[in-house]
Amino acid sequence: MQVMKWSALALAVTAGTTQLAFASAQSESKGFVEDSSLNLLLRNTYWNRDYNKGEYDRNTWGQGFIGTFESGFTQGTVGVGVDAFGLLGLKLDGGQGDMFPGERKDWDDSVGQAGAAVKVRLSNTVIKYGDQMPNLPVLAYDDSRLLPQSFTGTMITSNEIEGLELNAGHFTAESPMASAARDDGRLKSTDVVGGSYQFTDNFSAALYFSDVEDVYKKKYANANWTIPLAEEQALNFDFNIYKTDFDKDFVSALDTTEDPVTGDEIPGARESQDNTIWSLAGKYSVGSHAFILAYQQNSGDRGYSYDYGDGGSSIWLANSYYSDFNAKDEKSWQASYELDFAGYGVPGLSWKTAYVYGYDIDVGAGSDAKEREIFNQVKYTIQEGAAKDLSFKARNSIYRTDNRYGTDLNEWRLFVEYPLEIL
Numbered sequence: 478m479q480v481m482k483w484s485a486l487a488l489a490v491t492a493g494t495t496q497l498a499f500a501s502a503q504s505e506s507k508g509f510v511e512d513s514s515l516n517l518l519l520r521n522t523y524w525n526r527d528y529n530k531g532e533y534d535r536n537t538w539g540q541g542f543i544g545t546f547e548s549g550f551t552q553g554t555v556g557v558g559v560d561a562f563g564l565l566g567l568k569l570d571g572g573q574g575d576m577f578p579g580e581r582k583d584w585d586d587s588v589g590q591a592g593a594a595v596k597v598r599l600s601n602t603v604i605k606y607g608d609q610m611p612n613l614p615v616l617a618y619d620d621s622r623l624l625p626q627s628f629t630g631t632m633i634t635s636n637e638i639e640g641l642e643l644n645a646g647h648f649t650a651e652s653p654m655a656s657a658a659r660d661d662g663r664l665k666s667t668d669v670v671g672g673s674y675q676f677t678d679n680f681s682a683a684l685y686f687s688d689v690e691d692v693y694k695k696k697y698a699n700a701n702w703t704i705p706l707a708e709e710q711a712l713n714f715d716f717n718i719y720k721t722d723f724d725k726d727f728v729s730a731l732d733t734t735e736d737p738v739t740g741d742e743i744p745g746a747r748e749s750q751d752n753t754i755w756s757l758a759g760k761y762s763v764g765s766h767a768f769i770l771a772y773q774q775n776s777g778d779r780g781y782s783y784d785y786g787d788g789g790s791s792i793w794l795a796n797s798y799y800s801d802f803n804a805k806d807e808k809s810w811q812a813s814y815e816l817d818f819a820g821y822g823v824p825g826l827s828w829k830t831a832y833v834y835g836y837d838i839d840v841g842a843g844s845d846a847k848e849r850e851i852f853n854q855v856k857y858t859i860q861e862g863a864a865k866d867l868s869f870k871a872r873n874s875i876y877r878t879d880n881r882y883g884t885d886l887n888e889w890r891l892f893v894e895y896p897l898e899i900l
Contacts, residue, residue, distance in 0.1 A: 501600045501601060502598065502600070502601050502636075503550060503553075503554070503555070503556050503598045503599060503600055503601070504600075506549060506550045506551070506552050506556050506598075507549060507552075508549055508550075508551065508552055509548050509549050509550065509551050509557075509558060510548070510549065511549055512548070512549020512550065513546070513547065513548045513549050513900060514545075514546070514547050514898070514900055515544070515545070515546045515898075515899040515900035516544070516545050516546075516896060516897065516898055516899060516900075517542065517543070517544045517545075517896070517897045517899055518541075518542075518543040518544075518545075518894060518895070518896050518897075519540075519541070519542060519894065519895040519896075519897070520540070520541040520542075520543060520623065520892065520893070520894050521539070521540050521541070521892070521893040521894075522537075522538070522539055522541070522622065522623055522890065522891065522892050522893075523536075523537070523538045523539075523889075523890075523891040524536070524537045524538075524573065524576075524622075524888070524889070524890050524891075525888065525889040526573075526886060526887075526888045527886065527887040527888070528884050528885065528886055529884070529885045529886070529887070535571065535572075535573045536570065536571040537568075537570070537571040537572055537573045537576055537577075538568075538569040538570040538571055539566055539567060539568055539569055539576055539577070539623045540566070540567045540569060541564070541565070541566045541567075541623040541624050542563075542564070542565040542566075543562070543563075543564055543624065543625065544562060544563040544564075545560075545561075545562045546559075546560065546561045546562070546900075547560050548560065550596070550598045554599070555597060555598070555599050556597070556598040556599075557595070557596070557597055557598075558595070558596045558597075558598070559593060559594070559595055559596070560593065560594045560596060560605070560607075560609070561591070561592065561593040561594070562591065562592050562593075562608070562610075562627070563589075563590075563591045564588075564589060564590045564591070564624045564625070565587065565588075565589045565624075566587060566588045566589070566623045566624045566655075567586070567587050568584060568585070568586045568587060571584075572584025574655060575622055575653075575654055575655050576588075576622050576623045576624075576654065576655050577655050578655050578656055578657070588624065588655060588656070588657055589657055590624070590627070590652060590656070590657045592607065592608025592609075592627055592629070592652075592659075593607055593608060594606060594607025594608055594609050595607055600637060601635065601636045601637050602633065602634070602635040602636070602637060603633070603634050603635075604631065604632075604633050605631070605632050605633075605634075606630070606631045607629065608627050608628070608629050608652075608659070609627065609628060609629075609630075609632060610625055610626070610627050610628070611628060611632055611646060611648075611669075611788070612790075613644055613646075613669060613671070613685060613791075614671075614683065614685050614697045614699065614717075614791065614793045615669055615671070615685045615686070615687035615695050615697050615787055615791055616628070616646065616648070616667060616669045616687060616787050616788050616791060617787070617788040617789075617790035617791040617793070618788050618789070618790060619654055619784070619788060619789025619790045620654075620790070621789070621790070622654050622655075623654070623655075624654055624655070625654065626651070626652065626653055626654045626788060626789055627651075627652045628648045628650065628651050628652070628664075628667070628788070629648060629649060629650035629651075629652075629659060629660070630646060630647050630648030630649050630650070630667070631646060631647050631648075632644065632645075632646040632648075633645045633646065640674055640675035640676070641672065641673075641674045641675075642672055642673050642674075643671075643672040644669065644670065644671055644672060644685075645669065645670045646667075646668070646669045646670075647666065647667075647668050648664065648666065648667045648668075648669075649664060649665070649666050649667075650662075650664055651663075651664040651667075651786060654789070662786065664689075664786045665689075665690040665691055665786075666689075666690040667687060667688070667689045667690070667786050667787060668687065668688045669685065669686070669687045670685070670686050670687075671683065671684050671685030671686055671697070672684065672685075673699075679702060679703040679704065679705065680700075680701070680702045680703075681699075681700075681701050682698075682699060682700045682701070683697070683698065683699040684696075684697070684698050684699075685697040685698075687787060689785060689786035689787050690786075691724050691726060691727060692723070692724055692727045692785045692786055693721050693722060693723045693724055693727065693782070693785070694721070694722045695719055695720065695721050695722075695787070696719070696720040697717070697718065697719050697720075697793070698716075698717075698718050699715070699716065699717050699718075699793070700714075700715075700716045701713070701714070701715050701716075702714045709762075709763060709764045710761075710762065710763045710764075711761075711762045712759070712760070712761050712762075713758075713759070713760040713761075713762070714757065714758070714759055714760075715757070715758045715760070715795070716755070716756070716757050716758075717755065717756050717793050717794050717795070718753070718754070718755035718756075719752075719753070719754050719755070719781060719794075720751070720752075720753050721751060721752045721753075721754075721777075721781065721782070722750075722751045723750045723751065723752070723778075723779070723782075727785075728750050728779075750777065750778035750779050751777045751778060752775065752776070752777035752778065752779055752780065752781050752782075753775070753776050753777050754773070754774070754775040754776075754781040754794065754803060755773070755774060755794075756771055756772065756773035756774075756794040756795035756796060757771065757772055757773075757795070758770070758771035758795040758811070759771070764820055765816060765817045765818070765819065765820030765821065766814070766815070766816055766817075767814070767815040767816075768813075768814055769811065769812070769813040769814070769815070769831075770810075770811065770812055771795035771796055771810070771811040771813075772795075772808075772809070772810055772811075773794060773795055773796040773802055773807075773808070773809045773810075773811070774807075774808045774809075775802075775803055775804065775805065775806060775807045775808070776806060777805075778805075779805050780803050780804045780805045780807070781801070781803040795811060796809045796811050796833050796835075798831065798833060798850055798852045798874060799850055799852070799874035799876050799886065799888060800833070800835070800848055800850050800876060800878075800883075802833060802835040802848070804835070804838040804839070804840075804846075804848075804882065805838065805839040805840075806837055806838065806839040806845075807835050807836070807837060807838045807839075808835065808836055808837050809833055809834060809835035809836070810833070810834050811831055811832070811833045811834075812831070812832050813829065813830060813831030813832070813852075814829070814830050814831075815827070815828070815829045816828045816829075824860050825857055825858040825859065825860045826855075826856070826857045827855070827856050827857075828853075828854070828855050828856075829852075829853070829854045830851075830852065830853045830854075831850075831851075831852040831853075832849070832850070832851055832852075833849065833850045833852070834847070834848075834849045835847060835848045835849065838879075838882055840879075840881050840882055846878065846879040846881050846882035847878065847879055847882075848876070848877070848878035848879070848882060848883065849876075849877050849878070850874055850875065850876045850877075851874070851875040852872075852873070852874050853872070853873045854870065854871065854872040854873070855870070855871050856868060856869065856870040856871075857869050857870075864895075866895070866896050867893075867894070867895045868892075868893070868894045868895075869892070869893055870890075870891070870892040870893075870894075871889070871890075871891050871892075872889070872890040872891075872892075873887075873888065873889050873890075874886065874887075874888045875887055876888070
């Protein structure tokens with residue numbers, strides 16, 4: 478398996494070198510100010526989580542302001558620029574720990590943060606150092622709530638050959654979504670390296686590696702293939718796989734037991750453990766409709782873990798909704814449907830519904846557990862006029878599981894977003 482992965486990467490590089498490189502983006506630079514942009518995203522969100530028992534129910538309403546500035550690059554062989562962001566979240570009602578800091582039922586009324594990064598470009602290669610929001614399969618910032626997560630470190634992104642993108646990074650700080658602190662995640666370091674290659678218009682592949690210090694090492698691979706059929710019809714296959722090797726001390730810290738007399742935690746004595754999780758999704762598109770079937774399987778010594786220094790979105794798998802269906806030994810099936818109402822005269826309106834069923838979950842209780850989720854999401858973006866790009870999104874999950882594994886849930890997430898282009 479490892480030989481096949483490396484062979485695919487070598488083939489990508491070899492194929493790429495036979496093509497003409499892009500025209501140099503740096504040679505086309507208009508300047509630091511001339512290529513600059515300043516944007517403000519207004520995000521209003523309401524979350525309602527009903528756990529059916531009332532004890533842990535959450536209702537959260539917040540207003541977010543997400544400002545981003547991206548300068549151009551100075552002209553010349555080597556260009557220099559600056560990127561910056563400013564975040565502010567205001568609690569309008571309720572609260573929860575992944576949106577606002579503070580204690581349970583006593584969340585802070587606001588949270589804010591600012592960050593900046595310097596960047597240097599040579600030809601089509603950019604080196605950026607500072608606060609940033611990486612979006613790679615093994616290091617992906619979370620932007621699913623009120624304010625986005627961010628990391629501090631160095632990232633190199635190279636697009637010297639058409640279709641080939643290479644990435645390498647070293648990060649030493651993590652700021653969670655609900656924190657104003659630069660390193661509230663107490664990250665030691667995260668190293669990432671890898672790339673993706675577009676072999677043809679219809680086939681692409683990716684290969685990435687990461688090392689979160691004292692936590693785990695990950696390998697990731699992806700293959701995506703689209704088969705055009707008749708007019709307005711296509712079949713797509715998307716395969717994703719993660720292989721994770723956990724650090725012994727990290728595993729011991731997670732697998733603690735309690736002394737029955739003193740109540741003190743007793744660290745577990747397990748050796749390093751590993752995990753492999755993969756998914757394969759098939760999507761048939763015809764006109765405004767899309768039908769998806771997906772299968773996902775987890776194996777190894779424990780379930781798939783993420784957001785321990787690699788970001789809250791580093792789970793690029795088919796069956797990730799409210800539940801990620803990533804428990805130990807879990808297998809899961811998905812059937813879903815997507816509809817783009819543009820074909821019916823309502824551009825900007827879309828709907829997705831999905832049913833996911835997970836089974837064979839190893840809970841160590843003598844039998845396997847199950848879980849299932851019904852997911853629905855409707856989104857509408859205004860296409861023209863004074864309110865152009867104003868969007869409304871409603872997302873609902875109905876989640877049920879064996880009591881041995883988790884807690885039943887009914888959840889609503891409502892978003893209203895309005896992007897403003899200031900510069």
